[in-house]
Amino acid sequence: MEDLLSRTRLQEILSRSSDRKIGVIGDLALDAYWYADMTRSFLSRETPRFPRPIVREVFSPGAGANVAHNLAALGVGQVVVFSVVGEDWRRDILTDVLTSLGIEAGHLIASSQRSTVTYVKPILQGYDSWQEDSRLDFESDQPLAPALEDALIDMIRQRLPELDALLIADQLEINGIITDRVRGALNDLAAHYADRWFVVDSRQRIGLFRNMILKPNWREALRAVYPDRSDRALPHDELARIGQTLADRAGRPVFVTLSEEGLMICAEGTHRHLPAAPVQPPLDPVGAGDAFAAALAVSLTAGATPWEAGTVANLAAAVVVEKLNQTGTASPDEILTRYDLARQERQHHA
Ligand SMILES: Nc1ncnc2c1ncn2[C@@H]1O[C@H](COP(=O)(O)OP(=O)(O)OP(=O)(O)O)[C@@H](O)[C@H]1O
Ligand SMILES: [Mg+2]
Numbered sequence: 001m002e003d004l005l006s007r008t009r010l011q012e013i014l015s016r017s018s019d020r021k022i023g024v025i026g027d028l029a030l031d032a033y034w035y036a037d038m039t040r041s042f043l044s045r046e047t048p049r050f051p052r053p054i055v056r057e058v059f060s061p062g063a064g065a066n067v068a069h070n071l072a073a074l075g076v077g078q079v080v081v082f083s084v085v086g087e088d089w090r091r092d093i094l095t096d097v098l099t100s101l102g103i104e105a106g107h108l109i110a111s112s113q114r115s116t117v118t119y120v121k122p123i124l125q126g127y128d129s130w131q132e133d134s135r136l137d138f139e140s141d142q143p144l145a146p147a148l149e150d151a152l153i154d155m156i157r158q159r160l161p162e163l164d165a166l167l168i169a170d171q172l173e174i175n176g177i178i179t180d181r182v183r184g185a186l187n188d189l190a191a192h193y194a195d196r197w198f199v200v201d202s203r204q205r206i207g208l209f210r211n212m213i214l215k216p217n218w219r220e221a222l223r224a225v226y227p228d229r230s231d232r233a234l235p236h237d238e239l240a241r242i243g244q245t246l247a248d249r250a251g252r253p254v255f256v257t258l259s260e261e262g263l264m265i266c267a268e269g270t271h272r273h274l275p276a277a278p279v280q281p282p283l284d285p286v287g288a289g290d291a292f293a294a295a296l297a298v299s300l301t302a303g304a305t306p307w308e309a310g311t312v313a314n315l316a317a318a319v320v321v322e323k324l325n326q327t328g329t330a331s332p333d334e335i336l337t338r339y340d341l342a343r344q345e346r347q348h349h350a
Helices: 007-015 063-074 089-100 146-162 180-190 218-225 236-250 288-301 306-321 332-349
Strands: 021-026 028-037 055-064 080-084 109-113 118-125 130-132 135-139 163-170 197-203 252-257 263-267 269-276
Touching: 007 288, 007 306, 007 332, 021 063, 021 146, 021 252, 021 288, 028 063, 028 080, 055 063, 055 089, 055 269, 063 080, 063 089, 063 163, 063 288, 080 089, 089 109, 109 146, 146 180, 146 197, 163 180, 163 288, 180 197, 197 288, 218 236, 236 252, 236 263, 236 269, 252 288, 252 306, 263 306, 269 306, 288 306, 306 332
Parallel strands: 021 080, 021 163, 028 118, 080 109, 163 197
Antiparallel strands: 028 055, 118 130, 118 135, 252 263, 263 269
16 A cells, blocks of 8 residues: 555645535435334324334435535535435425535526435334334436436536536436436536546446546446346456456546455556455445545545555545444545554554
8 A cells, every 4th residue: 555655645635625626416315314213102093003203303415415425524625516406395405414514505406397316214213222114215207307407417517617526426227317418418528628537436327438437336347348247256357357448438547446355446558456445343334435436536636646546545435434324424534544554454464
C-alpha cells in the first residue's frame, strides 16, 4: 500500500475535496425505518389482528442519495443531486434529509407520474428481541416518460460545465432514471467533457456506458461480458481480462470491486490487483460500494492516479464495512486512521 500511496500524498488528496463540486445523477432512494413497539399492541376491535404501534421513525438516504451522502462526508464543498421524483410526501422528506446533510437538492424534477423511491423497513420490537417485517417498497410502475427524460437531460447539460465530476447511480432494474436515452446523452456528454470525471455504478447495465470510468463488482462485470455464464468465483487473471474488455469498450479505466479481496484495476493498458484494507469483524458490508465510488471520484478530481484512487477507495470502503446496522460513510480522518492501521498491520506481518 505505501508503495502506491504515501501518507503525505493521501492527506494531500483528501484535503482537496473542499473546493470541489460533484454531482450525482440517477436513482435516489429514501430508506425509512419504522419501529413498532409490539409490547404496546392490543388486539384490534375490528379485525383479529394486532396493530403495529409505531413509536419512532428514522429516515436515511439510499441508492444515489447515499453516494451523495458519502461525497458530503468526504468533505466535498458542493454536492448536487439530479433526478426525477414524485409529487408526494416522500419527496419532501428526501429533500429535507439531503438538505440537512448539506446536499443541494434544488435540481430534483418532481412529477405526478413518478413515485419517490422509498424502502420502508418495519422493525417489530418485543420485550427483549426484535424482528424485521417485510419491506414496503415505493417505486415507479412505468418507464420515465420522454418529456421527463428531456427535462433531466437538459438540466444536466446546463449544469455539467460547473461540475468537477459526475457520478451515475443506475440502481434500479426497471423504471429507473437512467433510461437508454438518458444513458446515451450521458455517454455523449462524457465524450464532450473529457476533462471531467464521470464514474458509473450500474447493477444491470455497466457494459453499456462509454467514455466514463466503470465501477462494477465482479458479478456485474462478468454479466456485462458473458451474460450466460454462471456466477462462480473467478481467478484474478480472468477478472483482469474481463475488466480489460470493459475498459476497452468504455475507453476509460475500470475498477472491479471484489468485496473482501479488494479490487482489480484495469487502466493505462495494464492491470493490478489491490488487496482490501484490513477490517475487524463483526462486519456489515451494506454501503461499501457507495463509499467506494464516492472516494474514487473525489480522489480522481484531486489528481490521483488510478492506483492511488483505488487505494483511497479501498480504505473508505473498509471504514464503512466496519460500521454495523447503518449504511455508513467515511470521513477524511477515518480514512487516515484506517491507513495507519493498515500500515501497522503490514509492519506487524513483515
Ligand atoms: N469484507 C470486506 N473486507 C474489507 N473490505 C471490504 C469487504 N467487503 C467489501 N470491502 C470493500 O468494499 C469494496 C466494495 O465492495 P463490493 O465488491 O462488495 O462492492 P459492491 O458489491 O458494489 O457493494 P454494494 O453491495 O455496496 O453495492 C471492496 O472493493 C473493498 O474495498
Ligand atoms: Mg454495488
